[in-house]
Amino acid sequence: MKLIFKQENLLAAINTVAKAVPVRTTMSILQCILIDASGSDIHLTGNNTDLGIETVADGEIVEHGRICLEAKLFSEIIRKLSGGEDIVITSDEKLVTVIQSGPSKFRIQGRDAEEYTYVPHIERDLYVAISEFRLKEIIRQTIFALSPNDSNPLMTGEYLTVHENQLMLCALDGHRIALRKVALRDSYKDISAILPGKSLQEISRILGDDAESEVLIFFDENHAMFEFNRTVVVTRLIDGEYFNVAQMLPHDYQTRVKVNRQMFLNEIDKATILIHESDKKPVVFKISDGEMQIRLNSTYGQMNTEIGIEKNGDDLTIGFNPTFFIDALRNIDDEEVTIYLLNSKSPCFLRDDADSYIYLILPVNFGPEDY
Structure with a gap:
């Protein structure tokens, strides 16, 4: 086998398939990348039996062939070559593989491609x-x-x-x-x-x-x-x-709150400064007409703030894990979000008018000492 690559093309293909190469496995062959140049294209494959990735690498086939190369070693060699010269990879009948670029030459031992576990075939129906x-x-x-x-x-x-x-x-x-x-x-x-x-x-x-x-x-x-x-x-x-x-998604609510997403996110994010992993304190929302008070009381200190809201329905005080709200708000692209709540013990949900997203969050118990 003899193949010629540009460094950036080969490295891009290696980085893609390496995501499926296991760090630890009882099947050592799976710690290799399969290079298959037996056809008209050069295919690279990584496979850990749960996830398999195969991609086409841009390069020239001078002599057809197949070889398995240890993924970490192969990746490091290609990454550290100068990049100014073409990379030439050759393998002989004993699977000895030479990787050369300009004056740099590496000689490593490959493995038989027949040992490799191919990516499963999927019907296209x-x-x-x-x-x-x-x-x-x-x-x-x-x-x-x-x-x-x-x-x-x-x-x-x-x-x-x-x-x-x-x-x-x-x-x-x-x-x-x-x-x-x-x-x-x-x-x-x-x-x-x-x-x-x-x-x-x-x-x-x-x-x-x-x-x-x-x-x-x-x-x-x-x-x-x-x-x-x-x-x-x-x-x-x-x-x-x-x-x-x-069945898990509620449809009833007693309180509906509309709030600026980024402002709401910023205020909750500030509260997390006072929370450490061992101190699982809730952020408490006190919802009333025109405003929402956001409070947190932890062993590291207290935080109180308020933001303007548009509210329909009952006043409500409810506590949540702040990380859950932050995760949802960071992944909503709307300028404003609408929050639907039933009571302090029931989950709330964030939903847009088109139902394109729904984020449901369970509340947490809290006492007077938490706010």
Whole structure:
């Protein structure tokens, strides 16, 4: 095998597939990147059996072939080459691989490509198309609500559904729900799948911001495949029946508050200065006509402020984990947000008029000492 690359092209491909290379595994071959130049293109692949990424690297094929190279070593070598000269990679029958650029030459031992576990093949019958920009956006706007531990695997994944021309993505962790809906250009067959949050995080990092470039997402019983920009990402789905989110979302409220999003976010963010991990104190909202008082009392000090609001309904005093509100407000793009509340013991929810997003947050108990 003999291949020629520009450094930036090869490094971009390595960085893409390296996201699927496991740090630790009992299958040492998976700590390699597969270089497959047996066809008309040069394909690089990383795979940890839960997530597989394959991308096309721009380069010239002088002699066809395939080889597996240890990912960390390969990446470091390519990154530290000068970049002014072409990179030439050759491998012989004994899998000895030479990487040369200008006066620099590295000789490393490769591994047989036949040992490598290929990315699963997915049929292309059931699919949906969405723009790169929109997919990246809705992942960002929901993924923060996933559970960080895997005691319940369903809470580590996002629930994706498609009905006609609407796609919904939902995440929850037992204390909050983040739900985002988007309209698609076309209508599709009904789809439901639970996508691992870790996989969506890596996909989001690869996606571009182009509103015109489409991502095709294909589904089978056990996997989803994302295809975009000469890259294919295959993730294993989480097995199980997802929570009935529709039943969890309240429809009744006694108090409705409209407030400037950025101002509200800034004031809650100030309160977190006085909160440390071991001191889980709530931020308390005292809602009355025309204003909301925001109070926090922790072992580090007190914070009191107020902001103007538009209120309909009953006065209310209620406490929340401030981080949950901050996460939701940072991922809403509207200038104003509307908050719906029932009482001090019931969850509140933030929702726009079009129902394109819903953020539900459970309140926390608090006493007079907390405000």
